[in-house]
Amino acid sequence: xxxxxxxxxxxxxxxxxxxxxxxxxxxxxxxxxxxxxxxxxxxxxxxxxxxxxxxxxxxxxxxxxxxxxxxxxxxxxxxxxxxxxxxxxxxxxxxxxxxxxxxxxxxxxxxxxxxxxxxxxxxxxxxxxxxxxxxxxxxxxxxxxxxxxxxxxxxxxxxxxxxxxxxxxxxxxxxxxxxxxxxxxxxxxxxxxxxxxxxxxxxxxxxxxxxxxxxxxxxxxxxxxxxxxxxxxxxxxxxxxxxxxxxxxxxxxxxxxxxxxxxxxxxxxxxxxxxxxxxxxxxxxxxxxxxxxxxxxxxxxxxx
Amino acid sequence: xxxxxxxxxxxxxxxxxxxxxxxxxxxxxxxxxxxxxxxxxxxxxxxxxxxxxxxxxxxxxxxxxxxxxxxxxxxxxxxxxxxxxxxxxxxxxxxxxxxxxxxxxxxxxxxxxxxxxxxxxxxxxxxxxxxxxxxxxxxxxxxxxxxxxxxxxxxxxxxxxxxxxxxxxxxxxxxxxxxxxxxxxxxxxxxxxxxxxxxxxxxxxxxxxxxxxxxxxxxxxxxxxxxxxxxxxxxxxxxxxxxxxxxxxxxxxxxxxxxxxxxxxxxxxxxxxxxxxxxxxxxxxxxxxxxxxxxxxxxxxxxxxxxxxxxxxxxxxxx
Numbered sequence: 001x002x003x004x005x006x007x008x009x010x011x012x013x014x015x016x017x018x019x020x021x022x023x024x025x026x027x028x029x030x031x032x033x034x035x036x037x038x039x040x041x042x043x044x045x046x047x048x049x050x051x052x053x054x055x056x057x058x059x060x061x062x063x064x065x066x067x068x069x070x071x072x073x074x075x076x077x078x079x080x081x082x083x084x085x086x087x088x089x090x091x092x093x094x095x096x097x098x099x100x101x102x103x104x105x106x107x108x109x110x111x112x113x114x115x116x117x118x119x120x121x122x123x124x125x126x127x128x129x130x131x132x133x134x135x136x137x138x139x140x141x142x143x144x145x146x147x148x149x150x151x152x153x154x155x156x157x158x159x160x161x162x163x164x165x166x167x168x169x170x171x172x173x174x175x176x177x178x179x180x181x182x183x184x185x186x187x188x189x190x191x192x193x194x195x196x197x198x199x200x201x202x203x204x205x206x207x208x209x210x211x212x213x214x215x216x217x218x219x220x221x222x223x224x225x226x227x228x229x230x231x232x233x234x235x236x237x238x239x240x241x242x243x244x245x246x247x248x249x250x251x252x253x254x255x256x257x258x259x260x261x262x263x264x265x266x267x268x269x270x271x272x273x274x275x276x277x278x279x280x281x282x283x284x285x286x287x288x289x290x291x292x293x294x295x296x297x298x299x300x301x302x303x304x
Numbered sequence: 305x306x307x308x309x310x311x312x313x314x315x316x317x318x319x320x321x322x323x324x325x326x327x328x329x330x331x332x333x334x335x336x337x338x339x340x341x342x343x344x345x346x347x348x349x350x351x352x353x354x355x356x357x358x359x360x361x362x363x364x365x366x367x368x369x370x371x372x373x374x375x376x377x378x379x380x381x382x383x384x385x386x387x388x389x390x391x392x393x394x395x396x397x398x399x400x401x402x403x404x405x406x407x408x409x410x411x412x413x414x415x416x417x418x419x420x421x422x423x424x425x426x427x428x429x430x431x432x433x434x435x436x437x438x439x440x441x442x443x444x445x446x447x448x449x450x451x452x453x454x455x456x457x458x459x460x461x462x463x464x465x466x467x468x469x470x471x472x473x474x475x476x477x478x479x480x481x482x483x484x485x486x487x488x489x490x491x492x493x494x495x496x497x498x499x500x501x502x503x504x505x506x507x508x509x510x511x512x513x514x515x516x517x518x519x520x521x522x523x524x525x526x527x528x529x530x531x532x533x534x535x536x537x538x539x540x541x542x543x544x545x546x547x548x549x550x551x552x553x554x555x556x557x558x559x560x561x562x563x564x565x566x567x568x569x570x571x572x573x574x575x576x577x578x579x580x581x582x583x584x585x586x587x588x589x590x591x592x593x594x595x596x597x598x599x600x601x602x603x604x605x606x607x608x609x610x611x612x613x614x615x616x617x618x619x620x621x622x623x
Contacts, residue, residue, distance in 0.1 A: 096600065243409075
């Protein structure tokens, strides 16, 4: 029981990171971006590439840190992967979404995002192969925290959880204490009025994509560290991440954080009552339950 | 020669079945502006429902009621309608994102359930035990396939005529009114949520019909038939053909299905063996590129929506 709860929290931190970026983009550009989860894949694979380069060029930093399987090289790779994925998100927006946004409606955007997701996922599969990858070949054993009730946690998972919390805290300061945070909220509230007040729309949109991409990259690496890296990361995570944004309320960053943990814990706890084969359907049940009870989520506001 | 004809019949049967599903999507997306991310689930509900009702009893699963074929087909459509009704009622009063996410979720959940609920759907092995009507009477598989092709085309024509009539009726006018300006329609005393629900359920039932015909053709359905890739294919067909135009939808279905099978054939002939496993990957890049490319350069499709004047044309234009 407690094991499921802890597992849920650890998965939840990954979903939260993904959901924050998604909810910000959905709030600002007003479309459900089905390609957001592919940014996790881009992040996970970029980190894999950077890690490979560092291990080859600077073998001295590829030693594990303490009990973690994580190396200094991978830690540095995470930061680079975050930058890389943020940049990719901006480029994808500039190449595709911006053009469709300029002439089409929100429906075309949703539709295009599916196409973008298909392209990204399969191009990754083409480059890296359909097989799975791992950041390290070392087997990392879970540490037994308590025997009764049995509770085991991998050190990497704990690192992922804390790193996620630190990233969220940094984002909180960015959004609540800086002029950029105000500009972001202003644009999401009323784009025309924000522009009249001298906010450059394109800049705010680009920074939103960078933040969303960077957070997704971190989530992708933490997911890859705990599971495997494969081209279907995005396909597997798109629904749980959407569930997290809906639970939190579309547009609410803090809702997305909470929503991620709720979906993670609920999906993990569902294993107690449902056979594990059914777990991919759990986020859908959560979405349906939220729409039935509280359609605008925990912190969302009604908006058409 | 007979080989070529039987292949063409086979190809056209599948393309016509998919065209019916594209017509269903056109009612939802083209005419009403509803985003359905779970076409595969509604298609699958029709196929699974039909075999469940019309198949013979199997020892290892429930169902197999041996129902009279037309009843089984209609039963499958009704099951699809109920599924669409539940999803629609929960999501259609909210902003459009929710419908996209919920329908996408339905498809994921549907595939997951049919893969796991072995006692109901046969699990990953799929569902057998359906005997195609008249197959024994016709005897020869070649002639049976031709007869079945004629039946499918008749269904396609019927759906086409029904939808053409529908979009020219006051109801069709209402759908476009809601798509273009919901508030204006509301101010005239119309109830957008209910009308959207009707359109969504009707479109889904048409997809259920397509699924039922597909299940009949193969006398078999498995989780492989309800993968998300089906949804993407059907979307590509509609966007290439032209959202809002029923003839375009049918043309798009044939065109994309031809491109899909041809690309598969060419790659399997030309590509070296170690690249063959990436066949699906390459085809998905193709579909994704078609979707994105069409949206960027020709969002109205090859055959754009025509302005439908639903009033009788006795008046000269402008009066």
